[in-house]
Amino acid sequence: MRPTEKTQRWLEFLFLYVAVPVLVTYCIPPGVAIPVLWGGALFAWGLLKLKPLVEEPLLLKGEAQIPARKALTGILLRFVIGAALLTALLLLIHPGQLLEFPRTNPKLWGLVFLGYPALSVFPQVIIYRCLFIRRYSSLFASKRAAWVIGALVFAWAHLAFRNPVALLFPFIGGFLFIRTYRQTRSIALNVLEHSLYGCFLFTIGWGNYFLYGTQALLAR
Numbered sequence: 001m002r003p004t005e006k007t008q009r010w011l012e013f014l015f016l017y018v019a020v021p022v023l024v025t026y027c028i029p030p031g032v033a034i035p036v037l038w039g040g041a042l043f044a045w046g047l048l049k050l051k052p053l054v055e056e057p058l059l060l061k062g063e064a065q066i067p068a069r070k071a072l073t074g075i076l077l078r079f080v081i082g083a084a085l086l087t088a089l090l091l092l093i094h095p096g097q098l099l100e101f102p103r104t105n106p107k108l109w110g111l112v113f114l115g116y117p118a119l120s121v122f123p124q125v126i127i128y129r130c131l132f133i134r135r136y137s138s139l140f141a142s143k144r145a146a147w148v149i150g151a152l153v154f155a156w157a158h159l160a161f162r163n164p165v166a167l168l169f170p171f172i173g174g175f176l177f178i179r180t181y182r183q184t185r186s187i188a189l190n191v192l193e194h195s196l197y198g199c200f201l202f203t204i205g206w207g208n209y210f211l212y213g214t215q216a217l218l219a220r
Helices: 003-026 030-050 068-093 100-104 106-139 143-156 165-184 187-204
Strands: none
Touching (some): 100 106, 100 187, 106 187
């Protein structure tokens, strides 16, 4: 990678993954968050299509691609374990929140459940898996460093929720989702896995931590 190309990628990386979440948190109304996310996804898609990489992305080097059926089995098994742990943690810390969202606001819950994969998850997959892995992972010194940074910037993208749960859970999820993309190169499987966890969080009782700009609606 030429020095000028590396500098350009660093500037893109810092703007897209560090500066934009800060701007969304402190300068942009909540109602504009989804259009901004989609704007970022279109920007990401443009970079992937207009500036194809010559070198192999670091996080994909030497990574054997596994069959979709085998990957799907792994995704579902991990989700069952993760869902059980998330439910147990909720019952331990906030038992009164169990199924609070569908119980107290079923219409909004239904809209979130149906709209979340397409409106929120898909653009996040483009930005935080496809683009990050293929264009920016090679900026870092090792696969492990790139993997950690990928999880960190995905967590940082949730800064606007302004609570530690909304940073911690995506950080953990970031490791899982990047691993799935590394193993499958599949946008569809990544959208599926991300949606499973997101919809489950909204349903089981963690939704209050992840509903940017809709907390007032929950109180109705």
